[in-house]
Amino acid sequence: MTPTRPATAFAVATLGIAVFASMDALMKGLTLEIGAYNTMLWRSLAGALIAAVPHFLRRPGWPDRSTLRLHFQRGLVATAMAILFFWGLARVPMAQAVALTFIAPLIALFLAAWLLHERIDRSAIVASGVAFAGVLVILAGQSRAELGHDAFLGAIAILVSAVCYAYNIILMRRQALVADGREVAFYQNVTVAIFLMLAAPMLAVVPDARHAPGLLGAAALATISLFLLTWAYGRAEASYLAPVEYTAFVWASLLGYLVFGEHVGPLTVIGAALIAGGCFIAARRRPVPMGNLEGAS
Template structure:
């Protein structure tokens, strides 16, 4: 992989990956409300594996090395838990609030990157995350005044647990991106999640009606594109540098939540979004540190 890509380009590509992923979230929320969390994730994963298999196997790849396969399996397991808990919660709270709750993940990932990947965290990265975190607090203060309905508290707890998993997923994404390209990552991510979910298929799996197939295929395609973009970006910039880009998901969630589900965005939400955007701009402008030592990170 090239290590000469300007960091601002990697940051922009990561932002595009988050935007695509947010569109997938909107499709997934609708599907989850109609056919349930488990079946939505199961069939989307297998559809995604089929889509990702075409570019992956077109180049006739060999079987991945044992160490690389171990990373694929580990990230697949983490992604399975992360996805189930997030989409279960997403069906119970507005998109903007759900995404806001996940914003603890990049903050945790900054420190995990220092611990697991030996990356140095400079003051501007910490400041950028604190600014964005202040935006999240502002949003939650506004959301606390809204009536979210029965089950919202459990949904919020589920999403917070998913966010912790996602923090570790960011670190695994960085490791994975250094040893595999986007096509390989997209294929193995989908197939691993599908296989882990399939363990419960005898009890939970239901073949979806044909009316849901376009949305499932669309969600799978968007997830695959997002995985490719994020893998490309994380293969060319450090996790601590790219982690704040996750905050841009709130802006997309606010727009899509309003357009698709009629979820209104108030003054607290707008103020919080401005803080989040400010933190991301600060992170994008800072000078990234050199590639860290990855020994012992596998």
């Protein structure tokens, strides 16, 4: 693998998060109309078709058993994570939903030390601490709003999804070291579709044709985001890149306002500034050498 500057990997991961946030906006609209399960099912099927083109054009071989097991493991985690997140997203504002997911990088920071044997330096902890302070400020502002019982249940679903996403970050790092972005994007969509199809006889409904552009657009954005994030996580440590997840809040706030008319209060702006500060600290620190991955699979 050609050496890549850590700052470049950080920038690519940031772009991947921006693309993913755009997909979230499309998915929220679709979930409100056809439900979380059907939105995920048809997006995954469309995503598998889209991702198959760049994957098979290079005539890949069949993944070895350990890599295939890793693809299915991440697919299972991603299925639970996505269903919970999009179900919750349909019930709370985008900015609040994304803010709640910010516990994931904090958990991932320490999972990386445990599962990937990465060393956690002081600046990484400071960066996550500053960003998490921003999250607390945001939640303090959101707590003043009367969002109702459904929003409370949605928030709980998103928090559980965030725990899944923390483990997903670790799997992304392991996956990126054994497979390129095209392979990861293809198998991610295929495995999620397989797991969702298990419930298809009871839950699947063919969507109206007017939903096709949104589903295809969401699938394309998800595939592009997966490719960008896989590329970045293959070139920098998970503990170094984890704080980049906080930039999602800026995009969620902007898209929530433009697409759904969701307003962002002063405390939310202050929180976003803290989040950006944490990411700046993370981007400037010197990453430690990649840890020994023996025994991580």
